Amino acid sequence: MPATITKMSRVSGAPRMNWNDLVMITVTGAIAHPQSKANPYRVGHDGVPRILTGTGGIVLNHRVGDPCIGLAADHVEPGVSIRNEYRGGKDKEGANLALNTYSCIGNRAQVITGPATGSVGTVFGKHGGVNYVLVDFPASVLRKLRNGDQMQVYAHGLGLRLPEHPDITVLNCDPRLIQRWGVRSRPPKLLAPVTHSLPAALMGSGLGRNNAARGDYDVQLIDRQVTRRYGLNKLRFGDFVAITDADSRFGRSYHRGFVTIGVVVHSDSTVSGHGPGIVSLITGPSSNVVPVKDEHANIANVLKLRRTANAVPRKTLVGKDKAAVAQRVRSQLPA
Numbered sequence: 224m225p226a227t228i229t230k231m232s233r234v235s236g237a238p239r240m241n242w243n244d245l246v247m248i249t250v251t252g253a254i255a256h257p258q259s260k261a262n263p264y265r266v267g268h269d270g271v272p273r274i275l276t277g278t279g280g281i282v283l284n285h286r287v288g289d290p291c292i293g294l295a296a297d298h299v300e301p302g303v304s305i306r307n308e309y310r311g312g313k314d315k316e317g318a319n320l321a322l323n324t325y326s327c328i329g330n331r332a333q334v335i336t337g338p339a340t341g342s343v344g345t346v347f348g349k350h351g352g353v354n355y356v357l358v359d360f361p362a363s364v365l366r367k368l369r370n371g372d373q374m375q376v377y378a379h380g381l382g383l384r385l386p387e388h389p390d391i392t393v394l395n396c397d398p399r400l401i402q403r404w405g406v407r408s409r410p411p412k413l414l415a416p417v418t419h420s421l422p423a424a425l426m427g428s429g430l431g432r433n434n435a436a437r438g439d440y441d442v443q444l445i446d447r448q449v450t451r452r453y454g455l456n457k458l459r460f461g462d463f464v465a466i467t468d469a470d471s472r473f474g475r476s477y478h479r480g481f482v483t484i485g486v487v488v489h490s491d492s493t494v495s496g497h498g499p500g501i502v503s504l505i506t507g508p509s510s511n512v513v514p515v516k517d518e519h520a521n522i523a524n525v526l527k528l529r530r531t532a533n534a535v536p537r538k539t540l541v542g543k544d545k546a547a548v549a550q551r552v553r554s555q556l557p558a
Contacts, residue, residue, distance in 0.1 A: 238385045238408035240398050247379040250322045251335075252305030252356055255279045256370045265297055267493030268445050269541050273297075275493070278353045279304045281368050287347050287359050287461035288523030288531035291490045291499050292444070293538050298497065299490040301460045302365070303344065304355040305332075305374060316354075323349055323437040326356045327380030328486060328502060329397030329526060337372035339364050346376060347461060347522050348488025349395065349502050351429055351438020357488055359528055381436075388413050391507035392472045394435055403525050404463070405517070406505075415484050415505055416517035418462040418534065421453045423469040423477045427496035435471040439488055439500035444539055457534040458499050461522040462487045465514035471503035482512040486522055493541050 257279035264272035276296040285294070285301040309318040330346040342364045348357035358374065380397040387410045393401070407414040421442065429440025442458075444450045458464075463486055470478035471485075485501040492498055505512060523531045538546065 234402055236407040237402055238406060238413060239387055240401060241382070241384045241386060242398060244384075245379060245382060245398065247377055248325060250307070250325050250376050250378050251373060252307045252319075252322050252376065253373045254281060254368060254370050255304050255306040255353075255355060265494055267541055268495040269493070269545070271493075271541075271544065273493060273540075275540075278350065278355065278489075280370060281365055283362070283365050285460070286362070286523070286529060288521055288529055289460055290532055290535075290537055291458050291460045291487060292456055293540055293543060294490050295540065296490050297492045297494065298350070298500070300348070300350055300355065300357050300488070302347070302357055302359040303368060304350070304353075304357055306355055319354055320437070322356055322376070323354055325378035325381055326376050327378060327395050327397045327400075328504065328522070329400030330376050330378055330380065332358045332374045332376045334364075334368070334372060334374045337367075337369050339367035339372065342367070344374070345526055345528060346397075348486065348500070349438055350489055350500060351432070351440070354437070361529075385413065388507070388511065391505065391512060393505055394471060394503050396504050400522075400525065405520070405525070411511045412513050413505070413507070413511060414513045414515050415465075416463060416520035417465045417484060417514045418516075418518055418520045419454055419458065420465040420467060420514050420516075421455060423466050425449065425453075426466060426469065426475070427498065429500070430475050433474045435475050435503040435506075439485075439502045440475050441492065441496070441500050442498040443496060444491060444498045445495070447542065450539075451536070456536040456538070458487055459521060459532060459534060460487055460490070461531070463504075463520040463522070464501060466501070467509065469506070471506040475503065480509050481506065482509045482514065484512065484514060491539055493539075
């Protein structure tokens with residue numbers, strides 16, 4: 224059952240964790256209806272206004288493991304986006320902030336109202352700004368869910384530490400994820416599988432926060448040559464990625480000699496400074512946090528949620544539009 228704390232047998236080579244210190248606590252959210260502003264246009268970094276699918280709701284045809292580049296969307300979240308709208312207490316956002324802080328990647332979430340009551344999904348992300356927690360469900364469950372349905376997250380992992388690695392910080396991680404991800408301990412080094420490695424200079428929206436326990440920050444894909452160089456045109460929802468010279472211990476910042484490893488949680492964006500969102504999971508000195516290239520390092524594979532799509536290069540939506548304009552111009556030129 225989701226409410227049971229099961230301490231898995233330690234996999235050979237996996238890091239030791241402070242299992243007995245962790246608390247499992249329930250937090251609740253409801254599926255958030257998508258929202259739009261009075262002006263529906265988003266102005267892209269190319270100066271072009273577009274009307275696109277955005278955040279919130281139930282996304283039926285894209286899940287973790289699918290490509291997150293080039294969709295006709297902006298910051299779209301696969302699966303289900305949930306919030307807690309309770310407004311009691313001194314801080315009117317307090318309940319939703321607790322949902323965001325306590326929920327960890329890999330936690331189980333159980334539907335408690337509506338036609339899909341009893342169905343169990345998996346937390347795979349958090350999205351800053353809108354302050355949503357993102358949950359993956361099988362396609363058969365997604366079709367039964369309704370906006371407003373409530374679910375209970377069995378939050379477990381806040382305060383997780385690796386005793387053999389005191390200089391490495393773990394955030395937003397269910398201990399079950401650490402064990403299944405394939406992370407290996409060779410003190411003082413910690414090895415973590417990733418699909419991509421990219422420089423901190425590409426990170427945009429989400430910088431400057433005083434913590435990385437909520438939300439995410441975005442990879443900028445405006446420079447096509449740099450995007451191709453680092454293979455970022457192959458990114459999928461759920462990919463584990465390494466960001467070099469990035470420190471997430473006390474917020475998200477540029478810090479030479481540090482590495483942050485995180486997971487991709489939302490789609491590309493046309494807006495300047497924005498792009499696929501990454502939730503920080505592991506951060507520490509680059510001498511001890513060692514990313515290991517593995518094309519299968521995706522949460523869909525790690526937690527056996529579904530088969531992942533092949534990682535193939537895709538153009539961003541802005542790139543597709545530029546190519547389409549160029550094709551129209553060429554077709555109008557005299558032979």
